[in-house]
Each structure stands twice: as C-alpha cells, then as structure tokens.
Amino acid sequence: xxxxxxxxxxxxxxxxxxxxxxxxxxxxxxxxxxxxxxxxxxxxxxxxxxxxxxxxxxxxxxxxxxxxxxxxxxxxxxxxxxxxxxxxxxxxxxxxxxxxxxxxxxxxxxxxx
Numbered sequence: 655x656x657x658x659x660x661x662x663x664x665x666x667x668x669x670x671x672x673x674x675x676x677x678x679x680x681x682x683x684x685x686x687x688x689x690x691x692x693x694x695x696x697x698x699x700x701x702x703x704x705x706x707x708x709x710x711x712x713x714x715x716x717x718x719x720x721x722x723x724x725x726x727x728x729x730x731x732x733x734x735x736x737x738x739x740x741x742x743x744x745x746x747x748x749x750x751x752x753x754x755x756x757x758x759x760x761x762x763x764x765x766x767x
Contacts, residue, residue, distance in 0.1 A: 659709065661696045662687070662719040671696050674712055680705060 663671050668684075675682045680698050687693040700706050713720055 657700045657706070659698045659700055660721045661698065661713065662721065663694055663696055665692050665694070667716065667718075668694055668696070670716060671718070678705065678708065680709075 661671060671682075674680075675696075675698060680700070682699070683697045685695050685697070687695055698709065700709060
C-alpha cells in the first residue's frame with residue numbers, strides 16, 4: 655500500500671527535505687504553491703510503515719506542515735458505544751459511601767495508650 659504525503663516547505667528549508675528523500679530513496683514530486691511564491695508542496699510516496707514512522711519523526715523534528723494523509727488522518731468512531739445514564743442519586747450515593755468508609759477507617763486506626 656502506497657500513501658502520498660504532502661509537505662509544505664519554504665524555499666530556505668526545501669533542501670533539507672530533498673536530502674532526506676534522496677538518502678532514504680523516497681520518490682517525491684515538487685510543485686509550487688499558488689498562494690505564495692516562497693512555498694512549495696512536496697509530495698512524498700510512502701510505501702511502508704518504517705518509512706512512515708521515520709518521516710513522521712523527521713517532520714516533527716523540522717516542524718514542517720503536513721497535509722494529504724488521506725485515510726490515515728481520519729479518526730474512526732465506534733457506533734456501538736453506549737452511554738450510561740447520569741443519575742445524580744447514584745453519584746451522591748457512591749460519594750456518601752466513600753466518605754463514610756474513610757471515616758470508619760480513620761476511627762479504627764486511632765491508637766489508645
């Protein structure tokens with residue numbers, strides 16, 4: 655499975671990304687951004703989990719902006735999660751039990767000489 659990751663780099667830091675991609679033999683493609691003449695989009699093709707982890711550490715160290723993670727960036731929600739009803743009586747009842755239990759423990763730990 656190959657995944658494309660897009661890094662947004664400025665002209666002064668683009669050489670660092672080139673060196674990284676060439677050292678690890680990661681295929682990449684560079685396009686100029688239409689927003690700014692000083693920014694470029696670098697599309698890296700990641701083919702394995704080791705490359706993905708190494709790229710993630712590299713991006714974090716050099717503080718590049720990442721876009722285009724596709725399915726990897728989406729948080730999956732579980733539809734089978736059931737919520738417990740909040741009942742104030744249950745919450746206060748359990749709190750009262752905890753308080754009375756701690757009072758009993760402190761009373762039993764008193765030493766008489």
